[in-house]
Amino acid sequence: MSLYIGREASKLWKRICAETTTEFNLLADNWKYILAGLICQYIHGLAARGVHYLHRPGPVLQDTGFFLLPELGQERAYVSETVFTFVFLSFVLWTFHPFIFKTKKIYTVLIWCRVLAFLVACQFLRIITFYSTQLPGPNYHCREGSRLATLPRPDNPLEVLVFIPRGVLYGCGDLIFSSHMIFSLVFVRTYQKYGTRRFIKQCAWVIVVVQSLLIIASRKHYTVDVTVAWYTVNLVVFFIDRKLTEMPERSLGAVLPLAKDVRMKDDHVKLVNDPAADRRLLRSPANGKVSEDSNNVHGGDVLDSL
Structure with a gap:
């Protein structure tokens, strides 16, 4: 038994080393795209924090989703965040599965190049939208009377350029359209194309629909924020995916872009x-042997x- 476990562990280690070498070579060719995508993520966070300074609290706007869906309340706001975290972590782990499993269809570096391209395009449109019109935030910490509804004037540039995750979670003003829906829809559409499990694909779409309803029920976004995200992200991914060079099929033994x-x-x-x-x-x-x-x-x- 111990001999079998040792043999399998040795095969797994060899598989990880071989995949690491392949991905490192791909990263050496594509690191500029990865770095640019990560920088754009920071810029998007910076823009979301900047609009918080412009946010002015006011009465919550009339919303059909608020009328139809029961309000979860401030104490249950974690429910939608938990669903989003599950989707996010599940996708990240899936993109690294070639390091562990034998059955491989994607390259981790190349899949993240595509994902970051989708995210950057959607976030660019989002920044333009929420800077065009600032709506009064429906979230509890964005309403009148909350000290977090508007950020005080910064004393130095570092207060704007350096922000912590907690500040991102308690942002206001960056409403149309939902950033959570951007990430979730991009991840699900990517798995829809490159994933291999039909049941997981079906479950993923159900989870995204549930997440949409939870976001509205938690009063984190208006219904229009979620609705615009659904058709904008899908259209952006559809058109950009057609323009990008298709990834090589691993079944052909290809290891390069x-x-x-x-x-x-x-x-x-x-x-x-x-x-x-x-x-x-x-x-x-010459020896008549096959690898x-x-x-x-x-x-x-x-x-x-x-």
Whole structure:
């Protein structure tokens, strides 16, 4: 039994090391996109904090969702945040599953390049929207009489540039459209395309619908904030996904971005024009042995797939 466990642990460690090498090579080629996406996340947080200084509390606007859905109350505000945290962490863990499991369809670096591109585009539209018109926040800490409804004038630039997570949770003024829905919809749509479990896909969409209702019931956003997020995020992801270069299929044994796979196609054209080189590429191994590594693919198979 201990021998079996040791053998499996050794295979797992080799799998992690091999995947780490592959992802590191991809990161070396795409680190600029990852860094730019992370910087934009900071800019989005900075913009959300900036609009808090402009927020002026007032009477909560009439809202159909508030009329139809029962109010959860301030003491149950954690419910929607718990659902969002579950969606967020589940997606993050899924993007790193190639390091552990044999069945792999995605590359972690490449999937996060796409996700960050979706998030940045949606957040850019969101910043334009909530700076265009500041609505009185419906959340409890944004209402009249709350000391958190409006931030005091900053004494120095660091107070604006440096913000803590608690300040983000208690923001006001950044309403249309919901940031929580941006993340959730981007994550679910990404898994819908690259995930392999149909049941999980169906559950994910149900969870996002439930989260939408919980956000309104918690009075964290107006119904319009959630509604606009649903069609805006889906449209943005749809159009940007069509413009981005598609990720290589792992089933073909590819370990590099598609931009480098294009060079493989060019080499294939050269081989077609050079029969002697083609025969050298497809020649059987001298010892007659075939590699047992399931991730390896013969050159002829890769070229045929292209």
